[in-house]
Amino acid sequence: MDEKTAELRDIFIDTTGSDTVTESQEEARGSLTETGGQTDVRVAEIVGTMREKYTFVSGLDDDDLHTVVERFYEDESDADIATAVGVDEDTVFDARMDLHLVRETDRDAPVDLDELRRLLVEETSIEERAAALGTDETVVSHYSEIVEADLESTRANDRFRDEFEELFTDSALTNRMASDAREDGLREATEDLETDVSF
The missing domain is CATH 1.10.10 (Arc Repressor Mutant, subunit A)
Incomplete structure (x- = not known):
C-alpha cells in the first residue's frame, strides 16, 4: 500500500467510522426514516399520542400518517404525498392539519x-x-x-411540531454532513493521485 493509498484509507475511516466499504454501501439512502428504527418508533409514538389527544379527520392509518410526516419534511407537495399514499390532496391536507404540519x-x-x-x-x-x-x-x-x-x-406549546422537526431535520442534517464529509475527504485525498492502470 503506497503513501497516497494509505492516506485515502485513513481519511475514509475517519469520515465514515468504518474500514469496511460494503457496510456503508448496504445502508439505505434517500429516506430520512431509514437512518434507523428509532425515528420510526418515535414518529409512531407521537402520532399515537396525537390521535389520543385530538380528533383526526383524515381517516389515514398510522403508517400513512408516518409517510405524510416524512414526506412533508422532505418538502414534497400535497400532490406528491397524495400519490405516494394513494389518496387525494384534500386527504393529505386534512392529515397535515391533524398533525399540526402547517406550511x-x-x-x-x-x-x-x-x-x-x-x-x-x-x-x-x-x-x-x-x-x-x-x-x-x-x-x-x-x-x-x-x-x-x-x-x-x-x-400544546408546539410540542408535536417541535418533536417532528427535531427528528427529521436532525436526520437530514446528519445524512448531509456525513455525505459531505465523505466527499470532501475523498476528494482531497484523490486530488493529486495518479492512476496507472494497464489493460
Missing part, C-alpha cells in the same frame, strides 16, 4: 386570519364566520382548519 404558504389567505382566529375562539358557526369575513363557507372551512391546527399546536 407558511397555507397561511397566505384571502381572509384576515387573526379575525378568523377570534371568531373560532368565540365558537361562532361557519355561517357567521363567512358573513363576518365577507366570503363563502368553502373558503372559511379551509382556512378554519389551518387556524384550528395552529391553535391546537399553540395550546
Whole structure:
C-alpha cells in the first residue's frame, strides 16, 4: 500500500467510522426514516399520542400518517404525498392539519386570519364566520382548519411540531454532513493521485 493509498484509507475511516466499504454501501439512502428504527418508533409514538389527544379527520392509518410526516419534511407537495399514499390532496391536507404540519404558504389567505382566529375562539358557526369575513363557507372551512391546527399546536406549546422537526431535520442534517464529509475527504485525498492502470 503506497503513501497516497494509505492516506485515502485513513481519511475514509475517519469520515465514515468504518474500514469496511460494503457496510456503508448496504445502508439505505434517500429516506430520512431509514437512518434507523428509532425515528420510526418515535414518529409512531407521537402520532399515537396525537390521535389520543385530538380528533383526526383524515381517516389515514398510522403508517400513512408516518409517510405524510416524512414526506412533508422532505418538502414534497400535497400532490406528491397524495400519490405516494394513494389518496387525494384534500386527504393529505386534512392529515397535515391533524398533525399540526402547517406550511407558511397555507397561511397566505384571502381572509384576515387573526379575525378568523377570534371568531373560532368565540365558537361562532361557519355561517357567521363567512358573513363576518365577507366570503363563502368553502373558503372559511379551509382556512378554519389551518387556524384550528395552529391553535391546537399553540395550546400544546408546539410540542408535536417541535418533536417532528427535531427528528427529521436532525436526520437530514446528519445524512448531509456525513455525505459531505465523505466527499470532501475523498476528494482531497484523490486530488493529486495518479492512476496507472494497464489493460
